[in-house]
Amino acid sequence: MGGAERNARKRKQEQQQRSAGAKAVSKARGGGVNTRMVAAVVGVVVLAAAVIGGVIWTNSSKNETEGQTIATGQPAGNVASVREGVVVVTGKPDAKATIDVYADFLCPACGQFEKTYGPQIHEQVEAGALRVRTHMLPMLVEQSDPPGYSLDSANAALCAADDGKFTQFHDALFHSQPEEGKRGYDKAQLIKLGQDLGITNAAFPACVNAGTYNQQLTAELARAQNDPGLQRDFPNGRRGFGTPTVAVAGKAITLDQDWLTKVLAAPQP
Template identity: 40%
Template structure:
């Protein structure tokens, strides 16, 4: 009986070793993945992408901010909302490419920052306040830095958004801390410009889509129009194709 138990234990040993070895391999792999993520940014979050410095910080024309040379071959109208997740993804994936073409003198961008998602924060109104802050930044010659920051620190939909003091604090990272900017934000100085830009976007046929009963309505954000042509951004090369 003892011999049978010994033989049974010996026969089982390779299986146990294999199981243990497999478990150790999984643990080592998991540790390697965790270490790799932590090394990416020190705390497990993705490492930030370096933003290309804009040589044209943008000039305000009512509620629209224009960045780039007036002699650029291409003019891009960008319709976006600072609360829009798809707009944030567009900025993250394409922002540097846009800036590089603007810096090279090939592209001029007209930023239409809209309050389309005002009702999607509690309390309502973050989209308008963020757009107002961006126009305040344009007055100070710092639109592009704050534009990047507002998307990089985008609050979630259905949340409280950022209040004025949080926007002002965020703007310090964009080099904005003077009293004129602060007063512009807290006084909602460009509220009428934001509303007018939204009304113009809703009346623009090129960015409209059929609504109920066939009535045209604004098609949503983001929308891109280059040299008067609405662009389908579905392909990986849409931007390069549009600028040929």
């Protein structure tokens, strides 16, 4: 074999080797791209599933009151309540002490107030030592989803008061209090609670559905917010009205641990 032939053959082998190497590199690069593409697609699918799952969980949590029957709770005792405008008065007229309680059915702090002090208040009312004037206010009317539970529940409680069931209705709504920012109870659920408590009067559902006391409740909220005697200092440095507020003789008092004992022991104006 001559030198020229050997050189030609060598060049051909080198070309074949370069071609095979290029194909291997191309295949490897193509595989890397495909791997990255698959990984990216999988990541997008997992993220989408997480987002969808989060939305479903959030909606479920937000709407957890939907379709629920509000528990009626324990019997409220034997002391009757009387509606006086948008204030409900419970207790004997000759009770030693009288307090005004301002609250909102959606207010978390009001729920805690009822849990902590409600039994003591009921006990003193039953004993004839305490008279309670309850003002249920639509303070957080925009803080439910959909808005309006704060006002609907306050109105429904006054409708229940017209049938002598205010205390039972009041206690049941606080016992099963919805979470602020989420769905409250709708009017049908509020009507069902009243009926479960023994209200048979056809005027009750009509009162709830019509929002009979809505205007008066809104006016009472404005009055309370602008009453100098009900202004309090808050931890953030703000001064104003908030719920829950307890007042004696028109003046807000400090809700320390022994506030009720102090009220009962103090000379009444």
